[in-house]
Amino acid sequence: MVWAPARLTVLAGPSGVGKGAVAALLAERHPKVYLSVSATTRPPRPGEVEGENYFFVTRPVFEAAARAGELLEWAEYNGNLYGTPRPAVEDALGAGRPALLEIDLAGARQVRQTMPGALQVFLMPPTWAELERRLIGRGTEGPAERLRRLATAEREVQARGEFDFVLTNDDLGETVGRLAVIMGLN
Numbered sequence: 001m002v003w004a005p006a007r008l009t010v011l012a013g014p015s016g017v018g019k020g021a022v023a024a025l026l027a028e029r030h031p032k033v034y035l036s037v038s039a040t041t042r043p044p045r046p047g048e049v050e051g052e053n054y055f056f057v058t059r060p061v062f063e064a065a066a067r068a069g070e071l072l073e074w075a076e077y078n079g080n081l082y083g084t085p086r087p088a089v090e091d092a093l094g095a096g097r098p099a100l101l102e103i104d105l106a107g108a109r110q111v112r113q114t115m116p117g118a119l120q121v122f123l124m125p126p127t128w129a130e131l132e133r134r135l136i137g138r139g140t141e142g143p144a145e146r147l148r149r150l151a152t153a154e155r156e157v158q159a160r161g162e163f164d165f166v167l168t169n170d171d172l173g174e175t176v177g178r179l180a181v182i183m184g185l186n
């Protein structure tokens with residue numbers, strides 16, 4: 001059998017583990033990788049740019065897109081809706097670009113059903129204390145939302161066995177290097 005590089009990769013893991021940082025450095029090192037830009041009903045954080053970090057939409061707009069089949073997958077995470085716009089990912093794959101979806105556990109499970117050929121990668125923090133430090137250090141959530149995210153993180157981490165690969169995001173550069181290898185990038 002000829003081994004083919006992964007075309008669609010799912011990157012999941014607890015909030016604050018570094019999914020965004022890993023995805024950004026991967027795309028910087030490998031510009032052919034398409035990073036999917038999700039739609040969300042979550043309000044923008046200071047500094048987040050429409051169309052770059054997310055497409056920020058209202059709940060009715062999001063729900064209409066989901067009903068129209070325009071989302072490859074979608075899920076509710078801590079009270080907000082998040083979903084992957086289908087056409088951009090299909091265009092990238094059609095153009096021969098590897099695509100990366102940075103999504104939550106529920107979304108990863110949907111992709112496992114609908115696109116079983118996708119590579120599924122779970123990012124783990126080196127320690128629980130380090131995950132808390134990164135979430136606090138990022139400074140984008142208040143204490144209540146942070147606690148909620150850590151509770152969700154406990155459930156997500158328990159599901160890591162469902163994934164093809166589990167990478168511990170200790171050193172960022174090394175993590176990106178290992179992800180590139182398993183995605184078959186060069």
Ligand code: ADP
Pocket residue numbers: 013014015016017018019020021022134135137138169170171172173
């Ligand atoms: P996620 O997208 O998983 O919620 P982020 O990419 O926003 O997480 O990362 C959370 C914080 O941790 C950010 O401040 C980021 O710079 C930092 N971070 C990410 N990866 C590492 C790493 N390997 N070592 C130290 N800090 C990291």
Ligand code: 5GP
Pocket residue numbers: 012013014015019038039042073074075077082083084085102103104105106107108
């Ligand atoms: P945040 O609010 O920190 O940007 O994202 C919260 C969670 O939503 C993270 O686990 C992130 O991976 C996930 N997420 C972001 N975009 C999507 C998406 O399009 N679909 C799904 N299912 N989850 C997403």
